[in-house]
Amino acid sequence: MRVFPDKHEEYKKRHDQLWPEMREMLKSHGCTKYSIWLDKETHYLFGYLEFDDEELFSKITDTVTNRKWWDYMEDVMDTNYDNSPISIALTQVFELSD
Template sequence: MKKAIRMRVFSDKHEEYKKRHDELWPEMRKLLKSYGCTKYSIWLDEGTHYLFGYLEFEDEELFAKTADTVINRKWWDYMADIMDTNPDHSPVSVDLTEVFELAD
């Protein structure tokens, strides 16, 4: 399965957002992989401060369970000071609809 999402980082936190992901905690990387995530990339539109995330995972139901893990909650808390978040510190995230794919 694949999924694309939109989030938003604060205008003065672009570098910090990148730094935190460059230094992604090993336990967070392990968590994502253990819940079936095979690809995850994030791009930044510096003009609008929007983040575009692209994920590929084996099972959507399994991957959704990452939200209930201690390490994921800690990551959300860690990121809450630099991006738009919900009251539980999860990122404000909008699912995007695929409208085109060029594939083999």
């Protein structure tokens, strides 16, 4: 995902003030961890999510809360025609674990 160069602070502010209904919707769809990092030079965002059930989590895109969030964020980041963030799925190439 990519945030507009002049919207870094606004992007962070909106996430610092995440709507309670958005937080609840994520949790009710099995999201246990969600972190977002910003590369301030390229304006790219990297999101890391953990969730219990991929099928349940995939239903997030159809929720009213999620659609409202996409509309709310459309003015601070690159989006698709439906205001969903333009994102690229990455392929994991390494993990160190126990």
